[in-house]
Amino acid sequence: MKIALILIAGLPLFTQAATVTFNHDIAPIIYKNCSECHHPGEAAPFPLLSYADTVKKAKTIAKATHARLMPPWKAEPASYPYRDERRLSVFQINLIQEWVKAGMPEGTGPAPEPPKFASGWRLGEPDLVVEMPAAYHVPADGPDIYRNIAVPLGLTEDKWITAIDMRPSARSVVHHVLYFADGKGMAHERHEGKEPGFSGMRAGGAKFPLGGWALGGQPHFYPEGLALSCPKGSDLVVQYHFHPTGKAEAEKSLIGIYFAKKEPARKLTRIQMPPHYSLFSGLDIAPGQKDFIIRDSYTLPVAIEGVGVSAHAHYIGKQLKMTATLPGGDVKTLLLINDWDFSWQDRYFFKDFVKLPKGTRLDTEIHWDNSADNPRNPSSPPIRVTWGEESKDEMGSVSLMAVAQKESEVRILRQDVDQRQREMAREKMATDPVLARKVMKLLAE
Ligand code: HEC
Numbered sequence: 551m552k553i554a555l556i557l558i559a560g561l562p563l564f565t566q567a568a569t570v571t572f573n574h575d576i577a578p579i580i581y582k583n584c585s586e587c588h589h590p591g592e593a594a595p596f597p598l599l600s601y602a603d604t605v606k607k608a609k610t611i612a613k614a615t616h617a618r619l620m621p622p623w624k625a626e627p628a629s630y631p632y633r634d635e636r637r638l639s640v641f642q643i644n645l646i647q648e649w650v651k652a653g654m655p656e657g658t659g660p661a662p663e664p665p666k667f668a669s670g671w672r673l674g675e676p677d678l679v680v681e682m683p684a685a686y687h688v689p690a691d692g693p694d695i696y697r698n699i700a701v702p703l704g705l706t707e708d709k710w711i712t713a714i715d716m717r718p719s720a721r722s723v724v725h726h727v728l729y730f731a732d733g734k735g736m737a738h739e740r741h742e743g744k745e746p747g748f749s750g751m752r753a754g755g756a757k758f759p760l761g762g763w764a765l766g767g768q769p770h771f772y773p774e775g776l777a778l779s780c781p782k783g784s785d786l787v788v789q790y791h792f793h794p795t796g797k798a799e800a801e802k803s804l805i806g807i808y809f810a811k812k813e814p815a816r817k818l819t820r821i822q823m824p825p826h827y828s829l830f831s832g833l834d835i836a837p838g839q840k841d842f843i844i845r846d847s848y849t850l851p852v853a854i855e856g857v858g859v860s861a862h863a864h865y866i867g868k869q870l871k872m873t874a875t876l877p878g879g880d881v882k883t884l885l886l887i888n889d890w891d892f893s894w895q896d897r898y899f900f901k902d903f904v905k906l907p908k909g910t911r912l913d914t915e916i917h918w919d920n921s922a923d924n925p926r927n928p929s930s931p932p933i934r935v936t937w938g939e940e941s942k943d944e945m946g947s948v949s950l951m952a953v954a955q956k957e958s959e960v961r962i963l964r965q966d967v968d969q970r971q972r973e974m975a976r977e978k979m980a981t982d983p984v985l986a987r988k989v990m991k992l993l994a995e
Pocket of ligand 1: 579580583584585586587588593594595607610611614615620621622636638768893
């Protein structure tokens with residue numbers, strides 16, 4: 551019984567007999583799960599490529615892994631496994647604890663080789679590299695800055711983008727970016743003020759979202775030949791969120807773009823719940839309110855395959871969840887984030903596409919904590935929070951990236967998703983003149 555309990559708790563069993571050492575136990579964990587970001591030129595603030603590197607940071611490593619802050623991976627294990635999952639097992643977390651308690655012995659025997667990283671692009675040489683037209687000067691301090699900077703791609707034919715990677719020149723100030731294609735090819739002509747680009751979080755109305763990159767996030771290829779449309783003549787609009795660090799910086803990124811060899815046979819559809827990041831879902835959180843919840847439900851009009859999930863909220867988002875209730879009544883979890891952190895916005899692709907039959911009901915539930923005991927609350931004391939684009943405002947949604955099981959039905963899916971969004975917007979604006987004015991103002995931007 552005792553042994554069974556110990557096994558369940560995931561504790562290493564024979565630690566009394568054999569001491570945990572770096573060479574034998576810890577190096578394999580660090581080199582496989584940490585070095586990828588913790589090496590020179592990458593986002594993490596210090597390297598983890600040797601015994602000496604690891605010892606120097608051992609105490610914070612023990613804390614950060616125990617709290618599951620590191621490696622960054624906010625999704626709890628769900629009903630379907632994710633691709634490239636970055637999560638330590640309880641066993642590995644406990645090994646690190648024991649190693650630190652034991653005084654961080656190096657161990658005898660050969661030291662394992664740290665992994666080698668080819669310098670440059672993480673997904674290999676891109677098909678197209680564009681440089682932003684001019685450096686943006688981020689001051690030493692002040693509020694966060696949202697800025698859209700556009701560059702023409704010079705495409706003479708329609709293309710499909712399967713991955714984007716970026717190399718910032720001042721990585722420490724780039725908190726996250728979102729990419730869009732402006733099919734009209736006009737965004738690069740828009741300038742406001744002395745710095746390149748223009749402000750706002752709508753990217754000047756650019757129509758084709760191309761994903762994004764967040765602090766510590768890794769670039770991904772879309773699975774199985776899937777790709778996003780980028781029409782000929784498009785500008786690439788990069789929407790930066792800059793975060794001043796105490797030192798003035800000039801940021802000018804290189805963007806590497808990877809094209810699919812051919813038009814994808816299947817089209818991706820994004821099912822965002824609630825639509826428009828909850829703009830039409832009554833997001834209005836009283837100061838001090840500990841648990842404000844918005845729910846949304848959507849029943850699939852056709853059979854789909856889930857490709858991946860992503861979530862978005864600002865600082866006081868707390869828990870985000872999406873489930874699928876199958877026509878037989880089984881409830882499956884597609885995404886569960888229990889401790890939302892604005893700093894770690896990632897996408898979670900399923901290891902295998904998730905088949906969901908027609909009639910499956912998707913449900914999302916988003917919780918916000920606007921109390922003073924939320925350490926991430928940007929307002930002290932808390933203030934009333936409504937929908938908006940600044941970091942003190944809030945938004946929230948969970949999205950499922952999906953393909954139709956029968957490609958001939960993708961139009962039905964897309965039309966249904968669009969129509970639902972339009973109806974929600976229309977109904978809400980008809981009864982809420984304040985919101986209607988806000989939306990008009992947004993559209994006029
Ligand atoms: C996807 C990239 C990535 C991976 C993988 C990763 N880290 Fe980090 N790590 C970062 C970044 C970026 C920061 C800086 C975070 C910040 O400034 O908020 C960081 C910060 C840290 C810190 C400092 C935290 C603090 O409280 O100051 C520790 C300790 C750490 N990482 C340990 C690890 C360990 C151990 C692993 C592997 C088990 C790991 N990291 C894997 C990107 C990564």
